[in-house]
């Protein structure tokens with residue numbers, strides 16, 4: 358496996374969001390609340406694209422039905438109202454020489 362850089366780590370500031378297609382998978386690199394995550398671009402609720410989702414306080418909010426997902430654990434926030442909504446699909450990130458990326 359080789360390291361594939363996605364972004365300079367110093368560029369990952371609050372609200373950062375950038376879409377990548379890696380191995381045919383549509384992914385979104387996001388940063389909020391001090392957390393950087395590589396997630397599936399498709400909302401786990403109903404598949405709506407998250408590329409224009411709002412990011413704040415370590416959460417990403419889907420524009421379609423406004424469900425917020427925690428970047429910390431991927432869970433939908435909102436208690437019983439979202440109990441059946443799956444968590445965000447996440448991919449493992451790595452950091453090398455000031456670059457954030459993945460091993461593929």
Ligand code: FES
Nearest residue numbers: 400402403419422
């Ligand atoms: S499709 Fe994202 S909240 Fe419903």
